[in-house]
Amino acid sequence: MSRIILPLLISLLMLPAFGHAQQDAGAILDAVKAQYDKVNDYKVRINAVIKMKGLSVPPMDATMYFKKPDKIQVESDGFAMLPRDAVGFHPAMFNKDEYDLVVQGTERVQNIECTKVKLLARSDTLRLQRAMIYVDTKRAIILRMDFDPGTGASATADFSYGLVDNKYFLPSRIDIEMDSPMRWQRPGQKVKPDDNAGDGKARISMKYIGYVVNKGIPDSVFENKAPTSPRRDKK
């Protein structure tokens, strides 16, 4: 009898703890969002460098515009290719109604103790189906994000922050390491022994320079242009 009662008792005792963990995850995400909520809009220049086997691109420059709640527009004088899930990263993309949140312990990132929060999408229409964010709870900022950009690939984004106008913590640099989407081979071309060299990872580094925060950006900047928000454009 005691064999049945004991596990049952332990399970019952753990239920509030599980609920507490859920609540904590939500609170952590809310705190992160509150940090970003101070920012109504911003304009920033992005310098991006991509290193990927099978792809050669020069360093790229672009200008990104952001406006609450999740309007994002990226423009460039020339051509730029930027990682979809990271370029306009904003915690608002994680809506608590759309994701299940679980705290999964702690881990040191950039020498800072971070709380790991796992996010699982409730709908399969969301582009980001799974993510793990590493939150510096003292500053309420995300220092790392592990995510699946799709097609079975995985990616890790490391965020460095700057304090803009002595008020706003905004990314000054994002370094992404992801499974390379390039599996390039010309028809008829034989694979040379050194073709499989390397770790098959793509490395993207984006520097965010010259933030102009809360100066007002007209809606026309975002009108009649292809949406660049990564939230609901799963392909």
Next chain:
Amino acid sequence: MLSLVRYELAKTYRKLRTYIGFGLISVLIPLAYWGFSVAGDDMVRGMSGGLQQNFLFVGSLFNGWFVSNMVMIALFVHVPFLILLVAGDVFAGEATSGTYRILLTRPPSRTRIFTAKAISAVIYTYSLVFFLGLFSIALGLLLFGHGDMFIVRDDGIAIIARGELWWRFLFSYLLAGWAMCVVASLGILFSSFVENAIGPIVGSFAVIILFFILGNLPFEFFESIRPFLFTTYTDVWRKAFSDPLDFSAIGRDVLILGGFLLLFLGIAWTIFRRKDILS
């Protein structure tokens, strides 16, 4: 020597056949660009499809540079034929028009006459290649605008910054001209054999097609003979778009092409020097 070259050039550019190549390019490129204007954007999207799933593309890669490069890739298989229209006529044309004897009984030596004809063929070759380049780039930029260039290479895909494109295209056309000079030398070689221009033109082109096919058959046996076919090296112009520039590979290809050029011209010169004009 200069007056001999000038004389040969005058003869070349006075013939209607010389302008067939220029005319064909003038017609084909606008037609190709019309096609690109309809489906070019989809073409770029298709070529970069896998990447657009993970990357946000800002700006367009469909521009004048892209179409110029695509036209070069598409037309470069046919340009040898246009080169051979003139190069194949260099000696055979003299025989056809009955001017061989008059030409060879004049004071200049056979070597000087041969050199003048070879130089005029090289000038024609470069004039056609540069016309193709200038016309395709000028019209492309006019119709589709400027920008960075998207390119498919052996080792993957690349985007080349607009600032580098002028000199890279110039370099690629210089290399393309050099490769076409080998084609011209083959035409001169065939032309020195016979007395009718059709033979050298068709014969040389048949050799080029044969070499192209042999060079691209995916069998081990043919791979072993590839290094001995000059057509293996005629796409050296594409290396002008490699990043970083592989000067050793380009230099090697240029030297090998130079070797073929000297070989073909050497044989042609030997035949021309021994040509019996009395019979």
